[in-house]
Amino acid sequence: MRLRRALVTLLVAASAASTLAMASTGTEAMAGPAGNVVARTLSNRADLVAGGDVLVEIVTAEGAAPSDYRVSLNGIDVTSSFATRADGRVLGVVQGLAIGDNLVAVSSTQHGAARLIVTNHPIGGPVFSGEQVQPWACTTERNGLGEPMDAQCNAAAVRQWRYRNLEGAFVDYDVDNPPSDVATTTTDHGVSVPYVFLVETGAMNRGIYRFAILADPTKPLAPWAPPGGWNGSVYYKFGPSCGTQYSQADPIEGVEDNRALSQGYLVATSSLSVLGTNCNTVTSAESLMMLQEHLVELVGPIQHTRGKGGSGGSIGQFVVASGYPGLLQGLNVDMAFEDFWTTLVEVADCHLLLNYFTTTSPHLWADARAQGLVTGHEAISSCLTWEVSFAGLLNPASGCGAGEPYDPVAAPDGCRATVQDMQVSVLGRRPPEVWTDAEQAAGHGFAEFPYDNTGRLYGLNALRSGDLMPEQFVDLNEKIGGLDVDGNVVADRSSANPAVVETLYRAGLVSSGETLGDVAIIDVRGFAGDAEIHTNFHSYAMRRRLENANGHHENQSIWQLFEVPNLPSIAGPQSFAMMGEWLRAIDADDTEALRADKVTTNRPATAEDSCILQDQRSNDLNQCVAFAYHANPLIAAGGPLSNDIVKCALTPLPVMWPADGSFGSVPFTPTVGPVLGQWDRLRAALPDGICDFSRPGIGQVPVQPWTTFVDGPGGRALGPAPTSVPIGS
Numbered sequence: 001m002r003l004r005r006a007l008v009t010l011l012v013a014a015s016a017a018s019t020l021a022m023a024s025t026g027t028e029a030m031a032g033p034a035g036n037v038v039a040r041t042l043s044n045r046a047d048l049v050a051g052g053d054v055l056v057e058i059v060t061a062e063g064a065a066p067s068d069y070r071v072s073l074n075g076i077d078v079t080s081s082f083a084t085r086a087d088g089r090v091l092g093v094v095q096g097l098a099i100g101d102n103l104v105a106v107s108s109t110q111h112g113a114a115r116l117i118v119t120n121h122p123i124g125g126p127v128f129s130g131e132q133v134q135p136w137a138c139t140t141e142r143n144g145l146g147e148p149m150d151a152q153c154n155a156a157a158v159r160q161w162r163y164r165n166l167e168g169a170f171v172d173y174d175v176d177n178p179p180s181d182v183a184t185t186t187t188d189h190g191v192s193v194p195y196v197f198l199v200e201t202g203a204m205n206r207g208i209y210r211f212a213i214l215a216d217p218t219k220p221l222a223p224w225a226p227p228g229g230w231n232g233s234v235y236y237k238f239g240p241s242c243g244t245q246y247s248q249a250d251p252i253e254g255v256e257d258n259r260a261l262s263q264g265y266l267v268a269t270s271s272l273s274v275l276g277t278n279c280n281t282v283t284s285a286e287s288l289m290m291l292q293e294h295l296v297e298l299v300g301p302i303q304h305t306r307g308k309g310g311s312g313g314s315i316g317q318f319v320v321a322s323g324y325p326g327l328l329q330g331l332n333v334d335m336a337f338e339d340f341w342t343t344l345v346e347v348a349d350c351h352l353l354l355n356y357f358t359t360t361s362p363h364l365w366a367d368a369r370a371q372g373l374v375t376g377h378e379a380i381s382s383c384l385t386w387e388v389s390f391a392g393l394l395n396p397a398s399g400c401g402a403g404e405p406y407d408p409v410a411a412p413d414g415c416r417a418t419v420q421d422m423q424v425s426v427l428g429r430r431p432p433e434v435w436t437d438a439e440q441a442a443g444h445g446f447a448e449f450p451y452d453n454t455g456r457l458y459g460l461n462a463l464r465s466g467d468l469m470p471e472q473f474v475d476l477n478e479k480i481g482g483l484d485v486d487g488n489v490v491a492d493r494s495s496a497n498p499a500v501v502e503t504l505y506r507a508g509l510v511s512s513g514e515t516l517g518d519v520a521i522i523d524v525r526g527f528a529g530d531a532e533i534h535t536n537f538h539s540y541a542m543r544r545r546l547e548n549a550n551g552h553h554e555n556q557s558i559w560q561l562f563e564v565p566n567l568p569s570i571a572g573p574q575s576f577a578m579m580g581e582w583l584r585a586i587d588a589d590d591t592e593a594l595r596a597d598k599v600t601t602n603r604p605a606t607a608e609d610s611c612i613l614q615d616q617r618s619n620d621l622n623q624c625v626a627f628a629y630h631a632n633p634l635i636a637a638g639g640p641l642s643n644d645i646v647k648c649a650l651t652p653l654p655v656m657w658p659a660d661g662s663f664g665s666v667p668f669t670p671t672v673g674p675v676l677g678q679w680d681r682l683r684a685a686l687p688d689g690i691c692d693f694s695r696p697g698i699g700q701v702p703v704q705p706w707t708t709f710v711d712g713p714g715g716r717a718l719g720p721a722p723t724s725v726p727i728g729s
Contacts, residue, residue: 036111036112036113036114036726037058037059037060037069037106037107037108037111037112037113037114038058038059038060038114038723038724039056039057039058039059039071039104039106039114039115039116039724040056040057040059040116040723040724041054041055041056041116041118042055042056042057042091042223042296042301043055043223043292043293043294043296043297044289044292044293044296045721045722046116046117046118046119046721046722046723047117047118047119047718047721047722048119048121048127048128048289048293049097049118049119049120049121049293050120050121050122050123050125050127050204050205050290050293051120051121051123051204051290051293051294052095052096052097052120052123053093053094053095053096053097053297054093054094054097054118054120054293054297055091055092055093055094055223055296055297056071056082056091056092056093056094056104057089057090057091058071058082058090058091058092058106059089059090060108060110060111068108068109068110068111069082069090069106069107069108069109070106070107071092071094071104071105071106072103072104072105072106073094073096073097073102073103073104074098074102074103075103076096078092078094078095078096081093081094081095085224085225086224086225087224089224091223091224093223093297094118097118097120098120099120099121099122100119100120101117101118101119102117102118102119102120103115103116103117103118104116104117104118104724105727106724107727112726112727112728113726113727113728114724114725114726114727115724115725115727116722116723116724116725117722118722119722122152123152123154123203123204123205123290124150124152124153124154124203124204124205124206125152125204125205125206125283125286125287125290126205126283126286126710127205127286127289127290128282128286128706128707128708128709128710128718129280129282129283129286129425129426129709130282130425130426130709130710130712130713130715131425132152132206132425133246133421133422133424133425134246134403135246135402135403135415136151136153136206136246136247136248136402137245137246137247137248137401137402138153138248139153139208139247139248139249139250139271140153140155140203140208140248142250143201143208143250143251144158144201145157145158145201145202145203145208148203152206153203153206153248154203155202155203156202157200157201157202157203158200158201158202159198159199159200160172160198160199160200160201161173161175161196161197161198161199161217162196162197162198162199162212162256163179163182163183163194163195163196163197164182164183164185164195164258164262165179165181165182165183166181166182166183167181168183170256170258173196173217175217178217182194182195182196183195185214185229185261185262185263187214187229187231187262187263187264188231188263188264188580188584189231189264191228191229191231191264193214193216193228193229194216195214195261195262196214196215196216196217197212197213197214197215197256197261198212198213198215198217198221199211199212199255199256200212201251203248204270204287204290204291204294205270205272205283205286205287205290206248206272207248207249207251207270207271207272207273207278207283207287208248208249208250208251208270208271209251209268209269209270209271209287209291209294210251210255210268210269210270211255211266211267211268211269211291211295212255212256212257212261212266212267212268213227213229213230213266213267213299214227214229214230214261214264215227215229215230215299216228216229221298221299222299222300223296223297223298223299223300223301224300225300226299226300227299229264230264230266230299231263231264231265231303232264232300232301232302232303233264233265233266233302233303233304233305233306233583234265234266234267234268234292234295234302234304234305234306235257235260235265235266235267235268235305235306235308236268236269236273236288236305236306236307236308236328237253237254237255237257237267237268237269237273237307237308237309237313238253238269238273238274238275238284238307238308238309238312238313238314238316238317239251239252239253239269239273239274239275239276239277239309239312239313239316240274240275240276240309240310240311240312240313241274241275241276241311241312242275242276242279242312242315242340242390242393242419243275243276243277243278243279243393244278244279244393244400244401244417244418244419244421244422245277245278245400245401245402246400246401246402246403246415246422247277247278247401247402248271249271249272249274249277249278250271250274250277251269251270251271251274252271252274252276253269253273253274253309255267255268255269259572259573259576260576263580266295266299268291268295270284270287270288270291272284272286272287273287273288273316274312275312275313275315275316275340276312278422279312279340279393279419279422279423280419280422280423280426281315281316281319281320281323281339281340281509282323282423282425282426282507282509282709284316284319284320285319285320285323285324285327288305288320288327288328289324289327292305292327303587304329304330304583304586304587305327305328305329305330306328306329306330306331306332306579306580306583307320307321307328307330307331307332307333308332309332309333309334310333310334310335310336311334311335311337311534312337313333313334314331314333314334314335314336314337314523315337315338315339315340315343317331317333318331318333318336318337318338318339318511318516318542319339319340319508319509319511321511321515321516321518321519322339322508322511322512322515322516322703323507323508323509323512323515323703323705323706323707324508324705324706325515325518325519325705325706328519329519329520329583329586330519330520330521330522330579330582330583331519331520331521331522332522332524332575332576332579333521333522333523333524334523334524334525334526335525335526335534336523336525336538336539336542337534337538338510338511338538338541338542338545338643338644339509339510339511340419340509341450341504341509341510341646342510342634342643342644342646344393344419344451345451345632345634345646346386346632346633346634347386347390347391347393347394348394348451348453348483348494349375349453349458349632349633349634350375350382350383350386350387350633351386351387351391351394351483351487351489352453352480352481352482352483352489353371353374353375353383353458353480353633354380354383354384354387355481355489356476356479356480356481357371357380360479361475361476361479364471364472364475364476365472368380369467370462370467370468370472373459373461373462373467373468373636374458374459374462374468374476374633374636375632375633375636376461376630376631376632376633376634376635376636377531377535377630377631377632378531378535378630379531381531381532382531382532382533382535385532385533386533389533391487392417393417393418393419394418394483394487395417395418395486395487396416396417396418396421396446396486396487397416397417397486398417399417400415400416400417400422402415403415405417408436408437408438408486409438412437412438412439412441412442413441413442413443413444416446416447418447418449418487420446420447420448420449420450421446421447422447423447424447424713425709425712425713426503426507426509426709426713426715427447427448427450427500427503427713428447428448428500428712428713428714429444429445429446429447429448429713430445430446430447430448430485431445432445436484436485436486438486439485446485448496448497448500449483449485449494449496450496450497450500450501450504450646450647451482451483451494451496452494452495452496452501452646452647452648453480453482453493453494454493454494454495454647454648454650454688455648455650455686455688455689455690455691456477456480456493456634456637456648456690456691457473457477457637457638457686457690457691458473458476458477458480458633458636458637459472459473459476459477459636459637460473460636460637460638460663461635461636461637461638462636463663463664464661464662464663464664465664466664466665466666468664469666470664470666470667470668470669470678471678473682474668474678474681474682474685477682477685477686478681478682478684478685480493481493482494482495495647496646496647498647498698498699499699499714500699500714501646501647501697501698501699501700502699502701503699503713503714503715504646504699505646505699505700505701505702505703506701506702506703506704506707506715507703507704507707507715508703508704508705508707510644510646511542511545512545512549512702512703513542513545513546513547513548513549513550513642514549514550514702514703515703515705516542516545516546516549516555517546517549517550517555517596517599518555518595518596518599519555519599520555520579520582520583520586520599520603520607521542521555521556521557522557522559522575522578522579522607523539523542523556523557523558523559524559524575525539525558525559525560535630535631535632536560536630537630537631537632537635537641537643538643539558540558540641541641541642541643541644542556543556543558544640544641544642544643545642545644548642550596552600554599554600554603555596555599555600555603557578557603557607557608557609557610558609558610559574559575559609559610559611560610560611578604578606578607581604581607582602582603582604582607585602585604586598586599586602588602589601589602637691638691638693639691639693640693644697644700645691645693645697645700646697646698646699646700647697647698647699648691648692648693648697648698649691649692649695649696649697649698650688650689650690650691650692651689651690651691651692652689652690653682653683653686653689653690655683656679657679668682704717706718
């Protein structure tokens with residue numbers, strides 16, 4: 001495990017934009033082989049650059065005077081972009097990169113020459129997320145950027161200076177006539193500056209980004225001269241929910257955040273990190289990476305980026321940090337879900353169970369308590385809330401907000417509103433041999449739907465405990481059915497393509513405890529009962545994933561709050577301050593320890609599990625009996641608490657009812673003549689076998705950090721970062 005962790009750490013260091021930016025100081029500023037000059041990109045990997053510019057450092061064995069080197073881009077001299085900066089390093093922003101591969105060549109009178117291939121991508125994307133879905137609605141006008149310049153919704157960025165006045169209000173700052181009522185703030189680095197900040201809004205990756213940073217309007221921004229009020233870190237906000245609007249949408253999370261801005265954080269967000277409009281975590285990760293590159297080129301290296309968001313915003317953080325480690329170093333999550341795809345399993349299960357309880361066999365399920373036990377929740381109301389809120393994600397005809405909506409007869413090639421169709425560049429399309437009439441009419445397969453309930457014994461735990469009768473259990477598992485590609489309930493159970501399921505794990509879309517072991521996590525849950533969708537077990541499912549991967553959960557702190565007056569005013573400041581302390585300690589750790597070890601070693605003593613009951617705080621979650629947590633249909637069917645099985649491995653159902661308690665203590669009725677007994681009915685309903693949760697799931701492979709989909713669905717490993725190579729002997 002530690003060897004694999006070391007390999008993952010090396011890949012992360014080579015891949016992540018923020019890690020590259022931070023790693024470009026100190027003893028690493030040395031020459032290449034035989035003292036050759038070296039060129040390296042600082043704002044991103046050389047093959048992930050976007051927008052036509054990149055921050056580059058020129059390094060020689062003994063340093064170089066400005067007259068000692070020449071730099072060219074595709075044969076054009078760009079030496080004037082470089083200079084020896086205040087810290088003694090030779091830095092420059094190379095502009096004018098063409099789309100595709102660019103040759104950056106550098107020569108030194110004393111240290112030879114080198115070349116570096118820099119691959120530039122459009123500012124409208126994509127970089128690694130694969131082919132962009134269509135249709136796509138632009139929102140530049142309503143976000144103050146004017147009409148879009150092209151089909152990728154690009155628009156020139158807009159800047160605005162703002163300040164906080166002595167009365168505590170945020171207002172416009174007139175650069176030509178500076179106001180006299182500007183407040184002062186002291187950052188978490190102890191620097192006192194006027195509370196004046198820049199807000200920039202722009203278009204990137206077909207989304208809208210926005211950030212705010214304390215800065216001096218009289219001084220130009222430059223990556224080698226960061227604003228004095230910036231603490232070097234980014235506070236990045238993820239939005240809630242999950243939706244498929246096929247739209248540039250809006251960055252709904254505010255960046256004029258006094259708590260973060262006043263302490264020196266650059267506060268940023270993107271509309272593509274709002275899962276409620278863009279439920280595609282690969283494009284969310286890509287958008288964060290592209291914005292980080294822009295920020296490094298504008299204001300300098302990023303010390304760390306911490307995430308913030310609840311519900312869908314927690315999914316965004318967990319999955320981005322899991323699949324693209326290095327983009328985030330700390331996660332402040334609220335009402336956490338581990339990831340989208342295992343949450344969708346819960347949504348789809350609830351959809352099937354509600355159909356079964358209310359339409360198929362209501363005569364067997366008059367007891368609502370029994371229904372709740374099968375769903376794994378405290379009550380059936382959790383499934384009802386999922387149904388009302390998110391069953392539309394299973395229905396491609398529910399409307400995607402752009403273009404003609406899908407109709408299997410009238411518009412088979414219309415816009416499909418499911419998450420899998422929005423993620424088709426990751427998951428791929430269904431093969432012709434399984435096409436429906438609508439797919440035949442559309443001329444292409446719809447996106448693969450990685451939902452699987454083959455072999456699932458719904459309600460198994462309740463049967464074992466004696467809370468279900470065998471007839472309820474058998475009837476349920478005979479008739480539960482599955483979902484077709486259009487989200488319709490069908491008689492046959494759903495069977496997902498194993499290769500697509502493997503993609504979910506390999507790309508970190510089922511969040512991995514292994515890569516998440518490298519980040520600090522504070523998980524805050526405001527407890528209001530377990531009868532709606534934000535059930536408490538999800539925090540413990542993430543804990544189990546961490547334990548399974550790393551042998552501990554020391555990088556995760558769970559805060560549960562019950563009947564706490566003014567909940568945001570209690571949890572918000574405390575968790576924000578605690579995460580800041582934790583990350584600053586990690587940043588200051590200059591040992592050669594693995595990142596995961598630095599996270600646990602530098603965890604503050606006060607960053608421990610906490611249960612806050614009204615105004616009483618305990619560090620023993622077991623003392624808070626009000627916080628009993630439940631489960632979901634997968635766990636209620638005998639699945640693991642880690643809740644990370646998308647497609648289970650199967651084992652044959654015994655020929656006879658086993659009396660060992662594995663199926664309860666009440667025997668099933670035998671077959672008598674032509675009338676099948678309950679056990680034989682169950683075997684007939686599950687001819688391929690039942691889930692064996694003692695084994696890994698089908699396709700449950702280790703995460704492959706930094707999967708790129710540029711070559712098509714399924715993806716491949718990004719591989720090592722390009723480096724400069726000597727020219728000549």
